[in-house]
Amino acid sequence: MAILIDDETRLVVQGLTGREGSFHGLRNRAYGTNLVAGVTPGKGGTDVEGVPIFDTVEQAVREAGANASMVFVPARFAADAILESYDARIAVIVAITEGIPAMDMARVVPYVRSHNGDAALIGPNCPGLISPGKANVGIIPGEICEPGPVGIVSRSGTLTYQIVHELTQLGIGQSTCVGIGGDPIPGSDFIDVLGRFEKDPETEVVVLVGEIGGDAEERAALFIQDHMSKPVVAYIAGLTAPPGKRMGHAGAIISGSKGTGQAKVAAFEAVGVKVGRNPTEVGALVKDLRGA
DSSP states (O other): OOSSOSTTOEEEEETTTSHHHHHHHHHHHHHTOEEEEEEOTTOTTOEETTEEEESSHHHHHHHHOOOEEEEOOOHHHHHHHHHHHHHTTOSEEEEOOOOOOHHHHHHHHHHHHHSTTOSEEEOSSSOEEEETTTEEEESOOGGGOOEEEEEEEESOHHHHHHHHHHHHHTTOOEEEEEEOOSSSSOSSOHHHHHHHHHHOTTOOEEEEEEESSSSHHHHHHHHHHHHOOSOEEEEEETTTOOTTOBOSSTTOBOBTTBTOHHHHHHHHHHTTOEEESSHHHHHHHHHHHHTO
């Protein structure tokens, strides 16, 4: 099995007629994802390499059966695009767009979360997600993935790729890899995704990739202690970053003693989570846990 996306995923790309949207949307289709529609207002009735374009997401749902969306819309319009997908009853919304104003996400995220949790929002500023051998929605390179029992949830895009590669090189496949993004107000956090992995019968081990800044990792550690029966391996990026140093993500900044890498490592180790000091060690820890 997998979480969020699988063989039943029917993808609509908001912005499929744009350069980035078409490149990655068609790349997802080549991987095997069922790309059923694109949406660009004013271009309804056209197509992109045989994929029909609609003016609205609601039309894509009604006429093409879309149940997942990928947002490749410029940042100033992206929040409204997310809300359009939600209002069209899309089940999984993946916002790849970076640079969405935090105030926009402060409006969008509570709206999506307050309506009975009937939709999952991944991102923004994220690489998306992949369930190897089933579906790819985003920019994660499918070539490095293999189907298997390890779930991955990460704030970092490139570290997701690196750790997936390390696992695949060891012959260990992945159930689903989820890049939640590094913005201060994400649509889904570690706890949301960890809960889904806990319920997935074919995910045996979870890898959590965190980074400095905020308290998402500390809150995840408490959730693991109280709610997870499956083993978790963690990695924290930015352990050597000094206070006040900003990394690539808007949420990855240390303020005084809050959000340090050392504090996050300590929080995980206190609840029995093994923490790798580099991606290669993460792979080795997962291998040891599985007895491979």
